[in-house]
Amino acid sequence: MNAPVQITEKAQKEIKDIIDNKKIPKGYGLRVGVKGGGCGVSFILGFDKEKENDQSYDVDGIPVYIQKREMMFLIGKEVDFYEGADARGFVFVDQPKE
Template identity: 35%
Template structure:
């Protein structure tokens, strides 16, 4: 499995989805796009089921959240864990990517 979603992240994703205009069938797409200060940025969004390409995408369900990762992104994200952190100093999703050689200070971009 390319990407693992922690239980804590799943709870926050489900809460966000319920409080947004996404359909109950929407799935979480995790991928990468070129950009950011380190070369690649994480692409993290809900999409509708008709946007899934079964030949190109890997689909899994983790803690009640359906997750889709395209083949190209999975090469860069293999072994990545997505967690949700909430503390006094910061709050948000974190990506622990073992393939990242260098990351930016904000944690939203990396180079491999």
């Protein structure tokens, strides 16, 4: 099953570098989720163990965990890694239309 969130090659490389350099323990994967706010939701990334209500996916060797209740907010999103003069970091964007 394909993950509802796509992760670009650039973001995958950065995630793998973080896993290696920060010594993320075995059994942890990338948690992709949402956090509620006053005017909608914000997207979050972090490393976590798989939980009971998670859907789990493998994206090029990266375990990805998403809570089932957050799935609808993440469908059609893409995680990318932005590097510019003004900032650098992970960003959530709408997946390109085919």
